[in-house]
Amino acid sequence: MKVLIVDDHDLIRKGIRLLLEGFPDVEVVGEASNGCDAITLALKHHPDVILLDLSMPTGLDGFTTAKTIMDELEDVKIIVLTMHDEEIYVQKAIRYNIHGYLLKNSQTNDLYEALQAVYGGKRFYRTHIPDEHLEKMFAEKEPKSPLTNREREIVRLTFLGYTNNQIANKLKISPKTVENHKTNIMQKLGIKEKHELIQYALKNHIADLV
Numbered sequence: 001m002k003v004l005i006v007d008d009h010d011l012i013r014k015g016i017r018l019l020l021e022g023f024p025d026v027e028v029v030g031e032a033s034n035g036c037d038a039i040t041l042a043l044k045h046h047p048d049v050i051l052l053d054l055s056m057p058t059g060l061d062g063f064t065t066a067k068t069i070m071d072e073l074e075d076v077k078i079i080v081l082t083m084h085d086e087e088i089y090v091q092k093a094i095r096y097n098i099h100g101y102l103l104k105n106s107q108t109n110d111l112y113e114a115l116q117a118v119y120g121g122k123r124f125y126r127t128h129i130p131d132e133h134l135e136k137m138f139a140e141k142e143p144k145s146p147l148t149n150r151e152r153e154i155v156r157l158t159f160l161g162y163t164n165n166q167i168a169n170k171l172k173i174s175p176k177t178v179e180n181h182k183t184n185i186m187q188k189l190g191i192k193e194k195h196e197l198i199q200y201a202l203k204n205h206i207a208d209l210v
Contacts, residue, residue, distance in 0.1 A: 001119050002029045004047040006038040006065070007081070008056045012104070016051060016081075019108055026115065035060025035068075042069045047076060049115055054082040054089065063096055070097070071149040077118040081111075085128050087137075093125075094137055095205065100124040146188045152206055154181050158194070159201040 003026055007013045013031045020026045029045040032038040036059050042050060050069065054062035066078045079100030080093055093101050099118040102110060103126070110126055117124035125134055147155065150171075157167045164182075168175040186192060189200055200206070 001026050001049060001115060002045065002047045003027065003115065004030050004032065004038065004041055004045060004050045006032045006035075006050060006056075006062075007053040008033050008058070009053075012053075016111075019111065023112055023115075026112075034058055035062070035065035038065050039068050039072075042073060042076065046073060048119055049077045049079060051079050051081045054080055054084055063092060066098060067096060071153060074149060079114050079118055079124070087129060090125065090127055090129060090134070091137060102126055103128075147185060151181055151185050151188075154178060155185060155197060155201050156206050158182070159198055159206065 003020060005013050005016050005020075005028060007016070010033070013033070017028050017031065020028050029047050030041040032041050034056050038050070038052070039060075041047075050066075052062050052066055056062065056065075060068070062080060062082070066080075069076060070078065077099040079102055080098050081102050081104055082089070083104050085103055090101060100114045100123065102114050102124070106126060114124040114126070123138075127134070129137075153171065154167060157170065162170065164175045164178045167178045171178075185197070189197070191197060191200065
């Protein structure tokens with residue numbers, strides 16, 4: 001299991017690495033102190049799991065970093081490792097399809113259990129929120145979108161008013177590819193007009209994923 005550690009505190013990264021090196025089936029492929037470096041290392045090493053801090057004072061925050069990485073690497077699993085135990089953070093993690101949520105004061109065996117769980121395709125949320133309430137939060141989450149991460153990004157940029165050429169430049173693809181994506185999106189959603197696409201973006205909170 002290849003793991004990338006992302007935290008702006010050097011001592012915390014070194015401590016996590018020391019813990020992980022005690023597990024025979026875990027390989028630490030890199031450390032990053034900010035979101036931009038995390039994205040670069042993720043694209044370079046293709047880790048199986050990323051341990052990601054939410055609060056990084058410089059550059060991208062954890063949620064934006066997670067979304068960017070998952071847009072590019074759909075198989076990667078992300079575990080948020082944070083001091084934030086407030087419900088609003090957990091709700092946002094659920095909405096962003098974060099695979100695991102663990103507090104920094106957790107036990108070593110919790111970290112290993114979380115890694116094994118998400119690597120095996122399961123979710124792992126261990127907070128002070130009661131399990132019953134946590135399950136309700138998952139149940140209330142909007143149904144999984146039929147769109148891929150790339151298609152959702154194109155919908156979001158369309159909602160924000162980007163032209164096909166601007167979307168192509170931003171995503172480093174051709175305008176023709178953007179047109180093809182939009183055609184597929186319309187077919188998947190069973191819609192024909194642009195205003196219906198805008199309504200879909202609003203209803204499914206795609207416009208919020210910035």
